[in-house]
Amino acid sequence: MRWIPFVILAYLVLLAQTTLGQLLAFTVRSVGTVVPDMAAVLAVFVALYVRTSLDAMIAGWILGFFVDLLAGGPGGTVSAVGPMAIAYSLAGGLVFSLRDAFFRERASARLILTLIFCILAHVMWVTMQSILAMSIMTWGDYSRLLLQACLLGVYTSVIAPLLCVLFDRTRGLLISTPSGRSRRYYR
Amino acid sequence: MLLASIALALFGRGVTGRMRSLAQMLIAPLGDGGMYVVSALKSIDRGPTISPTEALALRHENEQLRLQLVEMEQRYAEQAGAHRHQLEQLQQIRSSAFVPRQDNPCELIHARVVAGDGLSYGNWRVLNRGGDGIAHSPVLSRMLITDRSKGIPPNLAVITSSALVGRIASSGAFTSKIQLVTDRGFAIRGRIVRLIDPEKPRLIMSNKPGEAGMVVLTDFNNRLEVLARGDGVSGLVIEDVPESERVLAGDWLVTSDDDLHLRTEVRIGVVEEVTVNPSDRRFTTVKVRPFADLSTLRDVYIVYWKPAI
Numbered sequence: 001m002r003w004i005p006f007v008i009l010a011y012l013v014l015l016a017q018t019t020l021g022q023l024l025a026f027t028v029r030s031v032g033t034v035v036p037d038m039a040a041v042l043a044v045f046v047a048l049y050v051r052t053s054l055d056a057m058i059a060g061w062i063l064g065f066f067v068d069l070l071a072g073g074p075g076g077t078v079s080a081v082g083p084m085a086i087a088y089s090l091a092g093g094l095v096f097s098l099r100d101a102f103f104r105e106r107a108s109a110r111l112i113l114t115l116i117f118c119i120l121a122h123v124m125w126v127t128m129q130s131i132l133a134m135s136i137m138t139w140g141d142y143s144r145l146l147l148q149a150c151l152l153g154v155y156t157s158v159i160a161p162l163l164c165v166l167f168d169r170t171r172g173l174l175i176s177t178p179s180g181r182s183r184r185y186y187r
Numbered sequence: 188m189l190l191a192s193i194a195l196a197l198f199g200r201g202v203t204g205r206m207r208s209l210a211q212m213l214i215a216p217l218g219d220g221g222m223y224v225v226s227a228l229k230s231i232d233r234g235p236t237i238s239p240t241e242a243l244a245l246r247h248e249n250e251q252l253r254l255q256l257v258e259m260e261q262r263y264a265e266q267a268g269a270h271r272h273q274l275e276q277l278q279q280i281r282s283s284a285f286v287p288r289q290d291n292p293c294e295l296i297h298a299r300v301v302a303g304d305g306l307s308y309g310n311w312r313v314l315n316r317g318g319d320g321i322a323h324s325p326v327l328s329r330m331l332i333t334d335r336s337k338g339i340p341p342n343l344a345v346i347t348s349s350a351l352v353g354r355i356a357s358s359g360a361f362t363s364k365i366q367l368v369t370d371r372g373f374a375i376r377g378r379i380v381r382l383i384d385p386e387k388p389r390l391i392m393s394n395k396p397g398e399a400g401m402v403v404l405t406d407f408n409n410r411l412e413v414l415a416r417g418d419g420v421s422g423l424v425i426e427d428v429p430e431s432e433r434v435l436a437g438d439w440l441v442t443s444d445d446d447l448h449l450r451t452e453v454r455i456g457v458v459e460e461v462t463v464n465p466s467d468r469r470f471t472t473v474k475v476r477p478f479a480d481l482s483t484l485r486d487v488y489i490v491y492w493k494p495a496i
Contacts, residue, residue: 011213014214014305015217015218015302016221018214018218018302018303018305018313019218019220019221019224019225019301019303020221020225021303022229022482023224023225023228023229025307025482028420029421030420031420032307032419032420033310033420033421034307035303035307037306061192066210066305067305067306069203069206069207069210069305070210070211070304070305070313071306071308071309072304072305072306072308072309072310072370073308073309079309080195080196080197080203081206081207082191082192082196082197085188085189085192086189086192086193086196089188089189089192128196132196132197141371141419144419145308148307148308152306
């Protein structure tokens with residue numbers, strides 16, 4: 001894994017998420033605004049092609065940490081930094097372990113793995129933030145946030161195959177030695 | 188790394204403020220361009236679509252209106268000379284008879300939205316210093332922000348040219364994070380200004396001694412203090428408003444002039460829906476839509492109220 005190009009790409013993805021991502025936002029009246037989590041798509045993409053699970057988890061941690069720094073709290077307070085780094089890291093490790101069950105070049109595989117990643121990571125994040133802000137959160141708020149997390153996961157997974165096409169072009173820069181079946185891609 | 192994350196989550200609220208500020212500073216330079224694109228495209232997106240026939244009709248109407256405008260301008264120019272003379276006379280009388288009105292002792296710090304929220308669970312925006320385009324306005328944006336590069340105090344009100352949009356949640360060097368009025372954690376004491384229509388007088392319940400009972404709503408009894416909270420989606424909610432106050436869709440929510448950070452009346456939103464509480468029909472829940480379009484928010488002002496000398 002080449003970390004400097006990865007950090008630059010992560011910066012660009014997070015920049016797009018916090019600015020241009022607003023263009024893709026839609027609002028469900030009883031739930032809230034839903035914006036695709038492009039950083040999650042990058043984390044899944046990296047987990048699909050890196051050599052070791054440690055690389056996948058470190059990449060997830062870096063992305064999650066930056067998402068944490070740029071995210072506001074769900075309960076109206078400034079959120080704690082750290083929960084998304086943990087969640088992305090663990091979800092990245094899970095995607096790495098699941099990837100051999102899929103043809104990772106296929107759009108459907110990327111869609112399903114992104115859905116699993118997003119729902120796992122965001123449910124973990126919402127739960128951890130709700131516990132940390134227990135004094136102001138209610139069960140109603142928590143259930144609404146869970147629903148929002150699921151919608152976000154579905155929405156992100158729908159656009160994931162399109163974003164992965166863009167990330168495919170940077171794969172040579174990101175991954176120094178491709179693993180498994182994807183070695184053929186470089187021959 | 189995981190242990191560090193857990194430690195940060197549990198104990199690192201103070202430490203992470205600087206990290207957040209640094210991350211926002213990294214996003215700010217390029218984010219400005221991104222938010223420009225977002226606000227421009229969203230504004231187009233919200234425009235109504237019209238057919239070619241309607242466009243022709245509108246063009247015809249526009250030409251007619253332009254002709255009327257030219258006529259009116261000619262008439263106005265004739266009258267303006269006479270009025271100017273009268274006005275000068277009146278101003279002389281006024282300046283000799285009354286002391287000038289005191290302005291609000293506040294500074295408006297120009298700022299620009301450079302990024303949205305990293306995730307969509309809250310309603311937050313990141314502000315950078317304002318552009319140089321208003322260098323000749325009474326507010327010296329660059330100067331003020333530079334002076335406050337150590338950070339702007341929290342809870343200051345953030346307004347557009349027409350309405351309140353949020354408050355400062357946190358700030359670091361050169362960037363601040365605002366909590367929008369629609370965020371779930373936003374709460375403000377405000378006032379509902381009910382529209383008075385002489386053709387349809389509104390009867391409200393008065394508790395004042397001597398005039399208890401139903402009275403007609405006038406400018407003098409139109410002061411309804413409320414606590415408004417962001418609904419976490421796209422508006423504000425005011426709960427437990429007495430039904431006898433007859434709040435209706437179209438009424439305005441404005442800031443209360445006893446607010447510590449905004450001691451004047453600024454519009455917040457317009458009442459969109461009033462629903463009677465099913466559990467207690469004497470009270471209603473009022474939903475308010477913000478005046479400002481928060482999705483295309485771009486240039487804002489931070490209101491810094493000067494302390495009394």
